[in-house]
Amino acid sequence: MRVAVVSLLAILFGxxxxxxxxxxxxxxxxxxxRYLFExxxxxxxxxxxxxxxxxxxxxTGLAVAFAFRTGLFNIGVAGQMLFGGLCxxxxxxxxxxxxxxxxxxxxxxxxxxxxxWAVVPGFLKAKxxxxxxxxxxxxxxxxxxxxxYAVPAYFKGTYLETESQILPAAATLxxxxxxxxxxxxxxxxxxxxxxxxxxxxxxxxxxxxxxYELKAVGFNRHTAEYAGIAVNRSIVLSMAISGGLGGLGxxxxxxxxxxxxxxxxxxxxxxxxxxxxxxGASAPIGVMLAAVFFGxxxxxxxxxxxxxxxxxxxxxxxxxxxxxxAATSILMERLVSWLIKRRKGQRSKPxxxxxxxxPGETSGKKEGLYDVEHH
Amino acid sequence: MxxxxxxxxxxxxxxxxxxxxxxLGGLFSERSGVVNxxxxxxxxxxAFTGALVTSMIHSAMPYHPAAVWxxxxxxxxxxxxxxxxxxxxxxxLSANQVISGTAINMLAAALTVFLARNITGSGKIQTQxxxxxxxxxxxxxxxxxxxxxxxxxxxxxxxxxxxxLSAFVLGKTAFGLRLKACGEHPHAAEAAGINVRLMRYxxxxxxxxxxxxxxxxxxxxxxxxxxxxxxxxxxxxxxxxIFGQWKPLGILAATLFFGFASTIANVSQxxxxxxxxxxxxxxxxxxxxxxIALVLFSKSSRAPKAAGEAFDSGKR
Numbered sequence: 001m002r003v004a005v006v007s008l009l010a011i012l013f014g015x016x017x018x019x020x021x022x023x024x025x026x027x028x029x030x031x032x033x034r035y036l037f038e039x040x041x042x043x044x045x046x047x048x049x050x051x052x053x054x055x056x057x058x059x060t061g062l063a064v065a066f067a068f069r070t071g072l073f074n075i076g077v078a079g080q081m082l083f084g085g086l087c088x089x090x091x092x093x094x095x096x097x098x099x100x101x102x103x104x105x106x107x108x109x110x111x112x113x114x115x116x117w118a119v120v121p122g123f124l125k126a127k128x129x130x131x132x133x134x135x136x137x138x139x140x141x142x143x144x145x146x147x148x149y150a151v152p153a154y155f156k157g158t159y160l161e162t163e164s165q166i167l168p169a170a171a172t173l174x175x176x177x178x179x180x181x182x183x184x185x186x187x188x189x190x191x192x193x194x195x196x197x198x199x200x201x202x203x204x205x206x207x208x209x210x211x212y213e214l215k216a217v218g219f220n221r222h223t224a225e226y227a228g229i230a231v232n233r234s235i236v237l238s239m240a241i242s243g244g245l246g247g248l249g250x251x252x253x254x255x256x257x258x259x260x261x262x263x264x265x266x267x268x269x270x271x272x273x274x275x276x277x278x279x280g281a282s283a284p285i286g287v288m289l290a291a292v293f294f295g296x297x298x299x300x301x302x303x304x305x306x307x308x309x310x311x312x313x314x315x316x317x318x319x320x321x322x323x324x325x326a327a328t329s330i331l332m333e334r335l336v337s338w339l340i341k342r343r344k345g346q347r348s349k350p351x352x353x354x355x356x357x358x359p360g361e362t363s364g365k366k367e368g369l370y371d372v373e374h375h
Numbered sequence: 376m377x378x379x380x381x382x383x384x385x386x387x388x389x390x391x392x393x394x395x396x397x398x399l400g401g402l403f404s405e406r407s408g409v410v411n412x413x414x415x416x417x418x419x420x421x422a423f424t425g426a427l428v429t430s431m432i433h434s435a436m437p438y439h440p441a442a443v444w445x446x447x448x449x450x451x452x453x454x455x456x457x458x459x460x461x462x463x464x465x466x467x468l469s470a471n472q473v474i475s476g477t478a479i480n481m482l483a484a485a486l487t488v489f490l491a492r493n494i495t496g497s498g499k500i501q502t503q504x505x506x507x508x509x510x511x512x513x514x515x516x517x518x519x520x521x522x523x524x525x526x527x528x529x530x531x532x533x534x535x536x537x538x539x540l541s542a543f544v545l546g547k548t549a550f551g552l553r554l555k556a557c558g559e560h561p562h563a564a565e566a567a568g569i570n571v572r573l574m575r576y577x578x579x580x581x582x583x584x585x586x587x588x589x590x591x592x593x594x595x596x597x598x599x600x601x602x603x604x605x606x607x608x609x610x611x612x613x614x615x616x617i618f619g620q621w622k623p624l625g626i627l628a629a630t631l632f633f634g635f636a637s638t639i640a641n642v643s644q645x646x647x648x649x650x651x652x653x654x655x656x657x658x659x660x661x662x663x664x665x666x667i668a669l670v671l672f673s674k675s676s677r678a679p680k681a682a683g684e685a686f687d688s689g690k691r
Contacts, residue, residue, distance in 0.1 A: 275481075
């Protein structure tokens with residue numbers, strides 16, 4: 001409950017700051033927001049597009065959230081999306097099989113590709129205590145350049161050097177049924193897989209021994225080790241699953257919402273996943289809601305910039321501001337505590353409120369980024 | 376072969392300089408105990424401000440030679456100001472420094488394009504850059520004259536000066552030693568009477584200023600237009616900081632290495648004797664090398680011990 005209030009406050013402050021930004025640059029914020037939300041919700045097609053835009057974010061948010069729960073910060077989801085997407089594209093362009101089999105193999109390839117990309121930082125963390133943030137940033141750029149050179153060399157598009165060949169319709173997640181349901185929107189089967197992933201992740205986290213062990217490692221690595229949990233194995237496994245989810249996000253983006261890959265782009269959805277996980281308090285359902293909310297901002301921004309003079313980057317700015325407020329959630333916590341206290345009429349004694357540890361931080365010993373031995 | 380080296384050397388140096396100054400900025404922040412993933416964003420802010428101020432002065436006074444320099448100065452100031460967001464979150468609010476840094480990166484990319492669209496309508500700001508020159512007399516020295524003193528930019532010499540100055544400040548002055556103490560053992564530093572929060576603020580602000588300077592130098596010498604991105608140079612600078620093991624001269628060596636690798640990758644298609652090396656290997660080289668360095672140094676890393684940890688003076 002409390003985390004939900006903090007998340008909603010972060011969104012509120014993000015939207016307020018966005019409004020101030022619009023007003024400061026000479027636009028009408030009320031008009032801007034009206035068109036932004038209309039653009040994402042006005043008719044079934046737009047609602048479908050909003051959900052479709054949010055679909056890759058569900059995967060990337062789940063990816064970040066899953067690693068968070070094990071005390072790992074997977075900042076490399078963008079690279080995992082790229083490499084997972086590249087693997088899926090390679091299968092989609094080359095494998096000649098009936099559609100269900102083709103799609104299943106593509107999904108498996110995307111998951112494995114993403115997992116492989118995340119296992120490297122996981123292994124380096126487990127074996128050599130290399131911090132996963134730094135190594136996953138390096139992996140992001142290795143993926144970036146891999147796609148940059150692999151696409152023109154092996155999957156060159158018909159017209160442009162800078163994008164891969166268009167996937168045949170059978171090798172995409174396109175689904176006329178749900179698309180028709182939403183008035184011809186580009187919403188696709190990625191949504192089914194995303195909902196399935198939410199359920200599976202929730203199940204793994206809350207109902208299985210593995211999930212319990214992973215969370216125990218996240219709460220306190222040393223206690224978990226003392227309790228006989230294979231900490232190093234848990235770290236690698238958690239990164240693998242997290243990266244696999246990121247890879248599926250790549251599939252949902254490059255073979256679902258789009259039908260090819262562009263080179264020279266590190267997908268922003270990978271980083272938005274951090275915001276999604278933070279806002280969703282690393283809980284699968286929360287992640288899904290947060291992802292759809294961001295999908296709304298992204299899919300509404302085009303309509304807004306068409307109807308008003310407000311540049312579309314306002315949506316990206318709002319999301320960045322929300323992350324900043326989510327990162328400084330201690331500020332929100334203090335605000336909430338202060339409001340509660342004021343309602344109870346206990347304002348006389350200002351008492352230091354202990355904030356809940358933010359997701360991704362072990363509540364035990366705080367560790368520096370580079371994990372040098374402390375004495 | 377020598378001919379090729381002579382040809383690409385000035386370009387490699389040109390590419391190295393923004394990396395070098397940004398990595399140096401990161402050094403000040405991390406040595407004070409605050410991890411700064413936001414170097415990329417701070418570069419973007421500097422690129423935007425530098426280009427904006429320069430182009431504004433140029434439209435009032437065409438071809439005025441001081442415009443670029445005022446732009447660089449404005450970029451520095453804007454970087455200091457923007458980094459306060461990161462400092463406030465990390466130092467006062469004990470926020471997760473990686474998340475705060477990520478927010479800085481995303482905010483810088485979105486906000487600068489948003490503002491640029493309001494100003495120019497296109498989301499990009501074009502500007503005239505600096506001109507390269509041959510250093511008189513020195514460029515006539517055989518061998519090194521051709522390598523080091525032809526086609527250089529004034530900013531290159533200023534940045535090298537800042538690097539030497541930083542090495543001196545961090546290694547020999549009371550201020551530098553105090554700053555490093557805050558990143559190694561903040562509680563001991565506080566017990567010795569150092570204001571840890573203030574030192575960390577200064578560290579982050581220097582990193583903001585220098586990174587923004589790096590971003591605007593990138594615009595003034597290489598790219599020519601600010602477009603909400605500096606092509607990942609900020610992350611490359613972070614890699615150089617680690618590969619250089621948090622030492623000014625180490626960063627100098629690492630960035631030169633990376634600058635060469637990137638330049639060779641960029642020109643390898645047009646120079647036949649280099650075309651045998653697949654460009655992808657040269658492009659991923661800095662990142663792979665950094666991963667290997669992280670593994671090799673994992674036992675004996677010189678990373679600031681308290682980097683990334685929020686400082687709580689009541690903790691022990």
